[in-house]
Amino acid sequence: MSNFEYAPAPESRAVVSIDPVYGLFINGKFVPGKTHFPAINPATGEKLSKITQASATDVNKAVAAARGVYSKTWSKMPPAERAKYLYRIARILQERAREFAVLETLDNGKPIRESRDIDIPLVAAHFFYHAGWADKLQYAGFGTQPKAHGVVGAIIPWNFPLLMLAWKVAPALATGNTVVLKPAETTSLTALLFAQVCQQAELPAGVVNIVTGDGKVGAALVNHPDVDKIAFTGSTDVGKIIARSVAHSGKSVTLELGGKGANIVFEDAAIDEAVEGIVNGIFFNQGHVCCAGSRLLVQEGIHDELLEKLKRRMGQIRLGDPLDKNTDIGAINSADQLAKIKALTDVGLREGGESWSPDCVLPDKGFWFAPTIFTGVTQAHRIAREEIFGPVLSVLTFRTPQEAMEKANNTPFGLSAGIWSEKGSRILWASKHLQAGVIWANTFNKFDPTSPFGGYKESGWGREGGRHGLGAYLKGDDHE
């Protein structure tokens, strides 16, 4: 197809220095751990470092540090002073943005184009946005004297490691809480680099603590009696376990969980734009996106034309070295996740779906999955119902707008949806009927700190970002 070959354009790794082993970040210091597990570059299988598996005792120490500084310092500090720490953090993140982007790409496998242009700029923006809220909380609509919960336990996923940290830590600190954060097991490195940012910003020791490890560490946080609030992003299955765990403790909880977003293309849509939006909706970040547009709903009349254009466009997608600036699709984050994607796509084939991928050479080492679309999919197929969390799109059709709404809403999830149409009234009509917390009209996968994000139904509890997101971290006059 291409007349010109792309020359390799790798981003330099020289900007990062990775320690051979990392401890936990507790009370402002790195504390050596006893047992470790490897941090792996999913694009090569290379061992990047060793990460500490935190014990229950470590979690206790981290919570005690967070409680101590909350009681003694952080809760008494004038909010305008608190704000300045967040501004400092935002600025340092901007200064060290390239370092964070390269490290995120190494540890997560996402293309440098995304870590550099989307993840890290949004991280800085989140801290900058929330810094400004710190001394204006009485205007946020949660009563005249909203108060912090105290110690927040934050548990985050591996798909946007530093961005999810920012979504939790920035509002938690702005509202006057302290934090114990558990990064995902496969992506701890940028969180540990963030710990250094906290040190550079001279954030009081204990305001942010980072405990690395597997799900047991998260469970210890959820069940810790001195943690007041849990903020979790992850799977719906784990979200339900957390919801049951806190039923008896009365902890405040927000949950950002799974999705099976419908991306709906009406026959009057601008087809070329819609094709770009479909590609962005499902192949952004290898499809490791809870709000991915993983179900394409196409109006019948344009199905053939759209599929042809989509396939042609998918033929242009560049899969490979995540550090290459021209790469569109990077590595699958882990062997486990790759196995899950393969298992579900195998089911898709067995249930009668037809899969198609462009010609695409997968690298020998690391974890890779080619961008894939499934046609001949019905509502009953598992690949149309379950979250695959990979670069796999299920294509379904509809005849009437009403049918599109019924199909789009026929899921226990309710996180995101996309609408492609050139008719304003149709877009607003569909927006009204779609049961989803975030709706993108003639765009997809856009994020902003001012814009609330979160789901209906089994996609979670609460919102993150915007005025609405602050509420999760505050006890207002009206709150319990």
Add this chain to the structure above:
Amino acid sequence: MSNRIDVKKTYKLFINGQFPRSESGRVYEIKSGKDFLANPAQASRKDLRDAVTAARSAHTGWANATAYNRGQILYRIAEMLEGRSSQFVEEICALEKSTSAQAKAQVSQAIDRWVWYAGWADKIATTFGATNPVAGPYYNFTIPEPMGVVGILAPEKPSLLGLVESLAPVLVSGNTAVLVASQSAPLTAITFAEVLATSDLPSGVCNILTGIKEELAPWMASHMDINAMDISGAAKKIQPALREAGADNLKRIFSFNEKVSTQRMVSFLEAKTIWHTIGI
């Protein structure tokens, strides 16, 4: 005339705008002191499921009614309540150890609260929505929407005021409700249902069950087609188990301390955020 035998009322359930007996045929006895007062229906799990079906069917219409229309219908209910005041007072005096003055005060307060919430209908989106200044060429706004079907365990006492304080904030935004009335003082709830039946509230928007709260509450909590619950009226000791059962479909479950607050409305809203490209 003084020897006239009065015509007593059979207190039944209120499901989908109708007044059925419990499909189980069960009733339970309510006494005022030592004197028999009534045999209200003791709702079953099947009755609860029928009520949820009715509430789900009614939801789209109620949620998509204009806010102005919802506000008018709710205000109409207040007018009907006012006309029934003396009956509520009698029922409260009989069951809540209230003096007539206390009962009258409860009824007045209940009606006034209802009017307060009715007026919120067309102010919720303005007050609790947002336009968001995202960094890009997009128009971005957040609108509050009703969650869907809300299960309510109404407080035991004060029976009418408690019902109003839990029901009004749920209905005003466009949710539909299945409410389990005060078990010990259920009569005002059924009289309230008669008010709803003679107002313009569409059938199924509010369904009222009487019966044993501890029997109905776990079924409500585990029902997969209920989106949210107000469990303020449940005994504290059963609340954790209800929250646990509700996790199966990640029900939003709340227990409120404040009797009246905007939070009681906001808790039953979902924020929907819409992005649209700006361009020519």
